[in-house]
Amino acid sequence: MAKVSVSIPQGTRDFGSEVIRKRDYIFSTIRNVFELYGFEPLETPAMENLETLMGKYGEEGDKLIFKILNNGLDNPDKEKQVKADLEKLLQGKTVKGITERALKYDLTIPFARYVAMNHHQLVFPFKRYQVQPVWRAERPQKGRYREFYQCDADVVGSHSLLNETELATMYKAVFEKLNIPVEIKINSRKFLTSLSKRCGESVRITDFTIAIDKMEKIGLEKVKEELSQKGLNKEQVSIIEKYLLISGNNQEKIIQIKEVLGNDEECQKGIADIEFVLNHLTPNISIVTPGEAEGLPPATSIVTPSAAEGLQLTLDPSLARGLNYYTGIIFEVKAKGVQMGSIGGGGRYDDLTGLFGVPNIPGVGISFGVDRIYDVMEELNLFPMHVQVGTQVLFFNLGDQESRKAFEWLQQLRQKGIRSELYHEFAKFEKQFKYAEKKKIPWIIIIGDKELKENTCTVKNLAFGGQQTIPAGELINFPF
């Protein structure tokens, strides 16, 4: 056999049937929840104009955008211009003459571009969901691919915090259906702007959000080191340290945030936002002072909306998120018991369409990382058996006459919607059994000369090993 030496680009993957079935299970779970909450589908092109994407994800982000080489660069008439452009490219600039299109990096910016282009005809608040692949030119590693799917749900044109509340509930709904134990973290970017103000105007927000965000991963000391390296003085670092040391339950954290950040307006707004969401989600354990709690009539603690029941959000002041367009509440979802980056994230952005010349359209959205969710579910063995079953029934092929009969009944089962197939040729039992096993087909039907004479068939369950011979007429009603 000749040795083939073909491959696919680094960080991309082919998906076989088994994997696709499992992925589809995740996709449809997410889609169903999106639809249930009144979101409508949208798809945008795989590629965008480069200028649409550049500068939206920070300096690092720009480097990670997959740029597409222009066609026709070898045109002799353009040689001089192309060479000049190439010189600029070598200096680290992006040049239209060389590249003017790029693969999309996430779903949020293309969505903002879409809203900016179509805001006259959209019904606001506009709620859309989007399930598409995105591309990032990073080095692949665990839980990180160069091509991966995001599932986003965003609401634009509304300041209401009810949106945040609903999105949080959607996170819970999806992960509960998928049976993944998660911690859903919440925070407000407003705390971080307030914090940056306290540190003085000289400090750039992006400089320390990234550092603060690593709190859980690398610990306080390393974060402090990184902050010093970024040019913050001791006083500034110590303010941030106080902020990072905030701990306790959500209520206790809110009190400490007030203490650390003071009466700052941003901070107060942030607290109001967080309290709004937390109160809506868990009305029976609403934030009250101990004195008030004593006076509560017993009845008020009974009401709990079922959708939000058991939804626990963890207020995490160190949650920052790298993308710099967030301005309000931010979310991040981590799977419990697995070593894996976040499997979901999102937040509020006040003016994303402003980047495209249409100001004053606020938005908030969440994203699911399907590929990471898949890896988590695989690791925790969470895929139900039934999603892995393709064909339900296999008819054995035991000869010419026998297979004609089988073919007839095969069509009847298909009419009933039972996924079934007939082994493609006469072969010995072992071979046909092994085929069924490998394809994880749970039922087989044997029609041999015995059955042919009696007008019966033998139905066998491969998982349990039991079998029974039934009259032909009953096959159609057999509970596969």
Place this chain on the structure above:
RNA sequence: GUAGCCAUAGCUCAGCUGGUUAGAGCAUCAGAUUGUGGUUCUGAGGGUCGUGGGUUCGAACCCCAUUGGUUACCCCA
């Protein structure tokens, strides 16, 4: 973009400080077995040891380069 680790049969790997003809399990195929698999037994096929160069009497093993994979950093789903 930076750094570490890895590359031997279709898959997972073993292979001693460099020494005859490179091994195992699983998988595949054939037979025992012309109506019962997952769980029996027997046998067979399958490798220019990622690629290119070097050291050596001799290289899967040591050195250099290169390609691919993987993990971490940066950043993020």
